[in-house]
Amino acid sequence: MEGLYAFCVGLLTACGIFLTLRGRSFSVVIGLTLLSYAVNLFLFASGRLKLNAAAVLGESEQYSDPLPQALVLTAIVIGFAMTAFAVILAMRARADLGNDHVDGNLPKLPSEVSNKSSGGNK
């Protein structure tokens, strides 16, 4: 169980980091969302994974640590609000700057650059 769980968290984090490093705001927002999912799962696991253990005393023979669940709940709420803000900001940036690149201006493709320089030479 632990191995599978760790693998999932790792995969989500890796995808999140990869997407956050992309240049377009859409993939960055998706990346941030994946990263926050990974964080939520990770926080949940910080109280150790247990089967058949309720977080309430007396409900089952074993009990699990209830604090990480409270932390995850807080993290979900905050992460949700932040993602909503990032989406709105990305739309605003698209409208204000005229493109969806995170730097606000599109980098020139190599082909365009070479076309221009050859055009100038003629």
Added chain:
Amino acid sequence: MQHLSIFPILIPLLFGAIMLLPPISRDINSQRISSVIGTLFLLISSALLLYQIDTTGTELYALGSWQAPFGIVLVADRVSSLLVLLTSFLGFAVMLYAIAGKDKGGAYFHPLFMFQLMGINGAFLTGDIFNLFVFFEVLLIASYALLIHAGGKQKTQATVHYVILNLVGSSLFLFGLGILYGTLGTLNMADMAIKVGQLQGENATLAKTGALFLLVVFGLKAAMLPMHFWLPKTYASASAPVAALFAIMTKVGLYSIFRVYTVIFGEHAGELENIATPWLWPLALLTITIGSIGVLASPSVRTLSANLVIVSSGSLLACAAINSVEATSAALYYMVHSTLASAALFLLADLISRQRGQAEDRFVKSRMFTQPKLMGFAFAIVALSLVGMPPFSGFVGKVMILQATQSSVQTMWVWPLILIGSLGALVTFSRAGTTLFWRHSGSTSNDAEPASKSEIAAVALLLLAAPVLVVFGGAITEYTLQAATALHDIQSSAYDLIPGVSR
């Protein structure tokens, strides 16, 4: 008073919430009045808190009476109450500036400003590391919205970078917290400090990973070297009152570094003793270097003050790296000085750019000021204070940092960098001053509006701090020394804060 330590969080929360409700939310004038009253209340309660802490010692406030380490506590000690007072004073002065017209650029300026103050004060006061994360988010989400206040291409672009970086930072913060909770089993900072010494082997390595994750996050907030690229653009594009308020934001990161790496991972942390020091040293020195280069290369007053913020962050990080009582005391003094002085420069930059027409605050030949004497005096005081020349507070702060170095190796690295950095600032300020005030073309512009009374009052309040910090230097340094001693003493910074636990 028993509840005094929660007032700096409750007052801005209440005023911010009230200002969102109909009778006040529709009318800018009543918003302005309630903002000024709110920040004034905040200032008074923070001053009372500081006085109370200074006379009776550290105060613990258990929220909902859930005792530490199980509930969340607010810890008002000398360090946090000093920084809360600094925030409240800055908030009051900046609000005086904003009500002259800068708050009309967009909706909800006043409530957001209050929530920002609430987040900053909460981050300083809390004794629980997850609660620190929550207050970080409170201050961040308010700062996102404030940064884009009044709109414009530059602001949107800067905000996109700032928001994305800080969202990644928040994720890292939570990863770090998850690891630390998994290994230590507690989130109360004092309790963590007590338990961290017992960690061994695998768990110690894990906790070290978590702790260094946190260092990255705090470094991002404090503009530590590889994470400083966002700062100049963000601060230079923000509207003046927002940029001035942001002067305290890097200090929140620095405060967290001092708190976490002195108390939790300090001298009593067993295998994890002083884990941040080897990282802080080179990064602090490089931050000062890069900041100084930025200062020399600045084309406008706003960029100059943003780069000076980086230099002061570097100096404070160097204090954190020296890691002694004297260095922490120097850092506290320097924090107060640099926050107020750079906030004053941000406000002044706005006044300057308003009176120079097209040239704004760039260092180019332009028309004359409408109020040359006022601007000149204010600029000279800020410049002397930020360069670190007597008789102003920058001098005392820098001397304290220089005196705090302990070995000849430290002296060899810290002295030249800080002194050359000051020289760089001096060169840039001289260049800026001569161009701004002595090289004119044509007459004054007719459409330039002179600075209003409340704007002058705001700048004067911030400038007044420079001589006041020197005149009352003895009392203030004594206070910071006591604060630093308490922070470095594990008995007063950890064991005293957990009822029923003794060494």
